[in-house]
Amino acid sequence: MIPAPVVVCIGSSRQSAALITTAAEKACALGAPLHALNIVRPSARTQNSAIEENLTLAITLGARVITRQHRSTTQGIIEYAKTLRAVDTLFIGHKSHKFWQRWCRRDAPSQKALQAEGISIHIVELERNRQSRQNTLIFEYGVSALAVTAATTILYVIRPFIAEADVIMAYLATVVVLAYSFNRGPSLFAAILSVALFDFFFVSPFHTFAVDHEKYLMSFAVMAAMGLMFSSFSERLKKELRDTSKREAQLRDLYHLARALAAVSTTEEIFNLSRIHIATLCEGRVDFFAQKGSAFTALGARPNIDETSLPVAEVSLCFKEAKLIKTTGDDGLHILCAPLGFEKTQFVLVLRSAKPLDEERDNLLHTCLSLVTLSVARTQLAEQAKSAEVQAQSEQLRNAILSAVSHDLRTPLGTIMGLASTLLDKEIHLDGPLVSEFITTIYDVSEQLSQKVTNLLQMSRTLSGKLTAKIDLQNPEEFVGGTLAKLKHRLAGVTVETQLDETLLIPIDISLMEVVLSNLLDNAVKFSPENSKIIICGNTFNQHYALTVEDQGCGLASHIEKNIFEQFYRVENRELEGMGLGLAICKSFIEAHGGKITAENGSFGGAKFTIVIPLKDTLEIMPSRE
Amino acid sequence: MNEQKKILIIEDDAQMRRFLQVLLEGHGYEVFQESSALGGLEKIASIKPHIILLDLGLPDLDGLSVVSRLRAWSCIPVIVISAREQEHDKVKALDCGADDYLTKPFGSSELMARIRVALRHSPTQDQSKTVVFKSHDLTIDFSQRLVMRHGELVHLTPTEYRILHLLASNNGRVLTYRQILKAIWGAQHIDQNHYVRVHMAQLRHKLEENSAQPQYLLTENGIGYRFQFEICDEELSANT
Numbered sequence: 001m002i003p004a005p006v007v008v009c010i011g012s013s014r015q016s017a018a019l020i021t022t023a024a025e026k027a028c029a030l031g032a033p034l035h036a037l038n039i040v041r042p043s044a045r046t047q048n049s050a051i052e053e054n055l056t057l058a059i060t061l062g063a064r065v066i067t068r069q070h071r072s073t074t075q076g077i078i079e080y081a082k083t084l085r086a087v088d089t090l091f092i093g094h095k096s097h098k099f100w101q102r103w104c105r106r107d108a109p110s111q112k113a114l115q116a117e118g119i120s121i122h123i124v125e126l127e128r129n130r131q132s133r134q135n136t137l138i139f140e141y142g143v144s145a146l147a148v149t150a151a152t153t154i155l156y157v158i159r160p161f162i163a164e165a166d167v168i169m170a171y172l173a174t175v176v177v178l179a180y181s182f183n184r185g186p187s188l189f190a191a192i193l194s195v196a197l198f199d200f201f202f203v204s205p206f207h208t209f210a211v212d213h214e215k216y217l218m219s220f221a222v223m224a225a226m227g228l229m230f231s232s233f234s235e236r237l238k239k240e241l242r243d244t245s246k247r248e249a250q251l252r253d254l255y256h257l258a259r260a261l262a263a264v265s266t267t268e269e270i271f272n273l274s275r276i277h278i279a280t281l282c283e284g285r286v287d288f289f290a291q292k293g294s295a296f297t298a299l300g301a302r303p304n305i306d307e308t309s310l311p312v313a314e315v316s317l318c319f320k321e322a323k324l325i326k327t328t329g330d331d332g333l334h335i336l337c338a339p340l341g342f343e344k345t346q347f348v349l350v351l352r353s354a355k356p357l358d359e360e361r362d363n364l365l366h367t368c369l370s371l372v373t374l375s376v377a378r379t380q381l382a383e384q385a386k387s388a389e390v391q392a393q394s395e396q397l398r399n400a401i402l403s404a405v406s407h408d409l410r411t412p413l414g415t416i417m418g419l420a421s422t423l424l425d426k427e428i429h430l431d432g433p434l435v436s437e438f439i440t441t442i443y444d445v446s447e448q449l450s451q452k453v454t455n456l457l458q459m460s461r462t463l464s465g466k467l468t469a470k471i472d473l474q475n476p477e478e479f480v481g482g483t484l485a486k487l488k489h490r491l492a493g494v495t496v497e498t499q500l501d502e503t504l505l506i507p508i509d510i511s512l513m514e515v516v517l518s519n520l521l522d523n524a525v526k527f528s529p530e531n532s533k534i535i536i537c538g539n540t541f542n543q544h545y546a547l548t549v550e551d552q553g554c555g556l557a558s559h560i561e562k563n564i565f566e567q568f569y570r571v572e573n574r575e576l577e578g579m580g581l582g583l584a585i586c587k588s589f590i591e592a593h594g595g596k597i598t599a600e601n602g603s604f605g606g607a608k609f610t611i612v613i614p615l616k617d618t619l620e621i622m623p624s625r626e
Numbered sequence: 627m628n629e630q631k632k633i634l635i636i637e638d639d640a641q642m643r644r645f646l647q648v649l650l651e652g653h654g655y656e657v658f659q660e661s662s663a664l665g666g667l668e669k670i671a672s673i674k675p676h677i678i679l680l681d682l683g684l685p686d687l688d689g690l691s692v693v694s695r696l697r698a699w700s701c702i703p704v705i706v707i708s709a710r711e712q713e714h715d716k717v718k719a720l721d722c723g724a725d726d727y728l729t730k731p732f733g734s735s736e737l738m739a740r741i742r743v744a745l746r747h748s749p750t751q752d753q754s755k756t757v758v759f760k761s762h763d764l765t766i767d768f769s770q771r772l773v774m775r776h777g778e779l780v781h782l783t784p785t786e787y788r789i790l791h792l793l794a795s796n797n798g799r800v801l802t803y804r805q806i807l808k809a810i811w812g813a814q815h816i817d818q819n820h821y822v823r824v825h826m827a828q829l830r831h832k833l834e835e836n837s838a839q840p841q842y843l844l845t846e847n848g849i850g851y852r853f854q855f856e857i858c859d860e861e862l863s864a865n866t
Contacts, residue, residue, distance in 0.1 A: 450731055473820035475827045475845075477838045482847035484839055498838035504824050510847050511713065536838075 008058070009077060010038045016054045021354050024061035025283055036063040039076035057354070062285060140186035144178050148190050152197045159202070167202050168219060171195075172226060179231035187234075191227025195220045250364060253281050257368060261375040270379065271299045271347075274372045281368060282361050284334075284353025290346065291319050299347065311335050311350065318348045326357070338369055342377040405456060412449045416442050447489060451522065458515050458585050469509035469592040476500050476538045476545070479510055483517045490522065493530050500538040506545045507616050512589040516597075519582035520549040520609050528553035528606065535604075544595075544612050551606035556599060565597070631745060634658045634675040636666035636692070637707070638684055646679065649734050655741075663687035667695060675702060677744055680724070682708040682715050690718055697723035703744040707732075713848040720802045720849065727800065727849070743798030759794060759855045764833060764842065766794065775833060785810065786829050789822075793843070793853035802850040826851060 008023035010016055020036065027034035036058035038051065055065055070076030151174045155167050171194040179187035199209055203216050211217065257277040264270055271288045279286045288299040296315055314325050318337040322345045325337040333352045339345040349369065351357075357365070419438045422428065430438070477500055484496060524534045532552040539546055565587040586609075590597045595613035602608030633655045637643050640661075647657045658673055660666040663684045670678065678696075682689030689706055696704065703725045708716050716727045725744045728737060759766040765774040768791060773780040782790065788810050793801060803819040815821065826845070830837040844852045 446731070473823070475823040477827060477830065478823065478845040479847065481838045481840060482845045485844070496839075498836070500838055504827055505820055514847060 005033045005035045007035045007037050007081070008063070009073075010036055010051060010054045010058065016050070020054060020058050020061065020063070021283070024058075024063065024285065025280060027063075034058075034061070034063040036065045037077065037080055038065060038067045039073045040067060040069050041071060041073075042069055061354075137183065137185060140182040141189055144182065144186040144190035145193060147174055147178055148193045148197060151194070152201060156201055164202065167198065168223065171198055172223060175223070175227040176230050179227060180234050182231070184228075184231045184235055187231035188224075188228055191224045194227070195223050198223070250281060253277060254364070254367060254371075257281075258371055261371055264375070265379060265382070267376055267379050268299070270372060270375045274368065278349070278351070278365070278368045278372075282351055282353065282357075282365050283355060284351045287350045287352075288340075289315055289348045289350060291316075291348075296348075311337070315348050315350060319345050336365070338365070340369060340373050340376065342373065342380065347376070408452060409449065412445045412452075415445050416449075444489075451490075451518070454515070455519070455582060455585060458589075469512055469589075471507045471509050471593070473505040474508050474510050474513075476503055476506055476547070479508065479513055480517065480536055480538070480547075482510075483514050483521070486514070487518060487521055490525060491534075494525055494528060495531070495533050496521075497533055497535045498537075499535065501540060503538065503540045503545060506613065508593060508613065509589075512592065516586045516589050516611065517547075517549070519586050523582060524549060524551035524553065524607070527551065532606075533604075540615065543615050545615055547611045547613075548608055550602040550604060550608040552604045553606040555601045555605055556607050565599075630654065630656045631677065632656045632658065632673060632675040633677050633679060633741070634660065634666065634669060634673065635679045636660045636663065636684065637679070637681040638662065639681075642681075646737075649737070650741075653738060663689075663692045667692060670696065670700065670702065676748065677741060678702055678704045679741075680704055680706050682706050682719060690715065690722055693719050693722045693724050701749045703748045705740055705744055717802055717804075717849055720800065721804050725799055739798070747796060747799055755795065756797065759797075761842075761855065763835065766790070768794070773833070780832050782829070782832065786825055786832075789825055790829060790833075790853075793851060794855070797853050797855050800846050800850055800852045804850075806850060822851075 006023055006027040008020055010020070024034055036055065038055060058065060066080065068076050068080055070079065148171075151170060155162070155170055159167075175187065175191045175194055178190045182190075196209070199211065199216070199220065200207060203211055205212060257274070260273050260277070261270060264273060275286045275288065289296040290299055296312070311327070311329060314327055314335060314337045318325050318339050322339045322341075324339070327335050327337075329335050329352070333354060334356045336351040336357060338349045338351070340347040340349055349372070351365065355361075419442050423430065423435065423438055477498075480498060480500065484491065484498075521534065528534065528551045534552075535548075535550045537546075537548045537550070565583050587597055590611055590613070593613045595611060597609065597611045599607060599609050631654075633650055635643055635646050635650075635657060637646070637659075638661050643659050643661070647659065650657045658669065658675060660669050663686050666678075666680070680689055680692060684692070689708070693704060693706070696702070704723070705726045705728060706716065706719045706724045707728045707730060708719075709730050716729075720727060725747070726740050728740060757767065757769045763776055765772075767773075771787070773782060773787075773790070789806065792806065792809050803822050804816050806822050807816050807818065811818075811821065826843060827837070830840055830843050833842060834840045842853060842855055844854050846852055
């Protein structure tokens with residue numbers, strides 16, 4: 001499911017660029033499409049060049065540009081937001097406007113109006129760029145001046161009641177407070193101004209800037225110095241605080257990435273995760289590419305982000321030379337291609353960002369790259385190990401089958417060859433009945449051989465892959481009768497009794513079920529004495545059809561009821577033919593029908609095999625030409 | 627004595643051909659052999675056999691193509707021989723126009739029975755169609771539209787009667803599901819094999835001693851049905 005789009009409003013100010021970049025990062029992190037909304041006033045004659053620049057930037061970062069005409073920016077945004085299914089985040093720049101500035105900017109979108117429409121706004125506090133910095137500075141100077149002047153006024157008024165030292169303290173206090181909140185410039189200005197005013201109003205000769213005692217010079221110096229120091233400290237602390245929290249956030253991100261990577265098991269997931277995290281950490285757009293022949297394919301899931309041009313030359317160079325490549329694209333974006341791979345370069349990471357890569361982000365990127373490489377290597381090795389294991393298992397099975405085949409086919413073949421060569425032997429004279437007997441035996445043994453070969457073929461079908469049953473509605477009598485007819489010769493020495501109920505149709509794959517029934521009957525004959533009975537019963541009960549084959553033979557030993565369905569299981573100490581594949585085949589064929597087969601001792605002392613298969617819901621009504 | 631029937635064997639395995647030749651000549655047939663499909667098709671035109679034995683696994687052309695090519699201009703009965711587990715091919719061959727099939731390995735008696743049946747139903751035979759089938763427990767008289775079992779009248783629905791008639795007209799020969807469906811229900815129902823099964827089951831219940839081990843209405847699993855009536859007093863036509 002495509003997540004809701006992230007919408008960023010394009011403005012004409014220079015701060016818009018930073019806003020767009022932030023929005024792009026957020027969109028990348030969410031895997032959501034990015035829409036750049038440009039509301040144009042009908043009265044506007046030409047497109048503002050700043051807006052043009054910002055639009056270009058938005059396109060480069062993969063946004064879809066939507067232009068709407070509307071008189072009011074707020075209304076335009078609201079209308080657009082309504083056309084979308086949902087808006088995850090709406091990015092509007094919020095500058096620290098003081099109240100007297102706000103009412104001047106009538107075209108700025110109104111937060112309250114948007115919130116009233118139920119659109120959640122994400123206000124991005126932008127780093128103050130130079131222009132705004134200038135505005136702020138002017139403001140701060142003004143406030144400093146005012147504060148110091150106000151302090152002076154108050155102090156002047158209460159001068160008779162306070163000592164000189166108190167005045168100095170008061171000024172210092174003002175400077176400290178100002179230094180705490182403001183930049184260095186204004187606080188220094190405040191310090192100097194306080195010194196000047198202190199001198200003018202509180203130091204004799206009054207109302208002049210002269211001093212009659214040199215001791216005041218030291219006071220002036222201290223005051224200035226303190227102002228300077230406080231503002232420096234304040235500045236430094238603020239910067240350190242910012243840096244620390246930024247680093248903390250990055251470390252947390254790295255930690256999350258590492259944890260997430262440890263949990264995933266496919267390369268696809270690794271790339272999806274890494275794209276998001278690295279994009280957030282390194283503040284740019286991240287793509288992974290693999291090389292397929294001469295083309296490059298992007299990896300990982302791609303939500304509806306518009307494809308931007310791929311720096312083909314750089315990527316192919318990266319693949320070839322397996323080293324980091326940094327370059328600048330035509331659109332002004334900084335591109336970095338990094339090779340990834342265990343023993344050779346298998347993938348290339350392409351990072352495109354508006355900011356050039358500084359040392360800190362460089363380190364981050366390399367850490368992330370190592371994490372990703374390790375995860376990919378781990379996944380690939382795990383896959384290799386798994387397929388090696390599967391291969392080893394199938395090798396083992398194949399060898400077991402081959403040796404079973406070798407033994408169990410050679411025996412009847414040996415018999416046939418022995419009998420035939422005896423018949424051909426010129427030195428022995430065989431009388432008519434013996435010759436007939438030999439020839440009959442050759443025929444019988446060939447028949448059994450044929451059955452074994454069939455079994456083998458069936459087994460290889462099961463093992464070679466998925467065995468799918470072609471289920472059709474079959475008549476139980478036909479299926480049983482047909483199987484009995486095919487085994488007429490084999491069943492010659494026994495009597496088969498059938499007790500099938502009136503169930504007309506059952507959903508089975510008739511060729512598979514024939515093999516099952518043949519195997520069960522073959523076993524029944526094998527383990528039963530001459531002229532005994534084999535009873536086949538079939539009935540429907542409780543949405544299932546049950547078919548039982550019961551013989552009057554020697555029965556099953558109590559502990560082997562489950563094991564006999566395993567491959568190559570053979571009843572011990574019996575020198576009877578059989579590869580032990582028969583019952584295993586039965587089991588897998590029945591299971592392909594969604595049914596079950598069980599063995600137990602029957603009421604006649606022999607073995608009783610029960611097959612249960614589920615019945616589907618309704619039988620189609622047949623038209624009859626009555 | 628009748629004219630000796632000519633059999634053409636199209637089979638690529640030499641030992642198989644040898645065994646068939648010996649067997650068939652022993653039963654009084656004149657045997658011709660070909661080892662390739664194209665060679666076989668040519669020979670048919672020149673020798674005009676009464677019956678053709680065709681192996682489905684020929685190297686140059688698959689059996690199906692041979693049957694369809696042949697049926698374009700000839701009605702000579704064809705029995706296809708195939709290896710096991712190729713039900714699909716057998717059915718296709720039968721639907722394409724082959725008359726019967728045999729699965730390797732097969733016994734000689736099976737082969738001879740099939741050949742006899744195919745010849746009996748051959749279009750070149752004088753078609754004295756058997757109208758009455760009589761055995762120790764079952765009597766079917768198509769001229770009077772009556773069926774009796776153990777002397778008692780059996781009531782068949784019209785559909786059942788039509789199926790019985792269709793199968794009996796092809797006594798001894800296999801009919802595929804498709805052929806039965808097409809003849810009884812029409813071309814649009816050719817995939818509903820279970821229609822036929824249900825009716826056959828009911829027929830068996832009415833006519834057979836043991837439905838699961840039928841005597842007359844035999845099931846060829848995966849292929850279709852075969853009516854098998856060894857007629858006691860069939861009037862043999864002049865040519866047999």
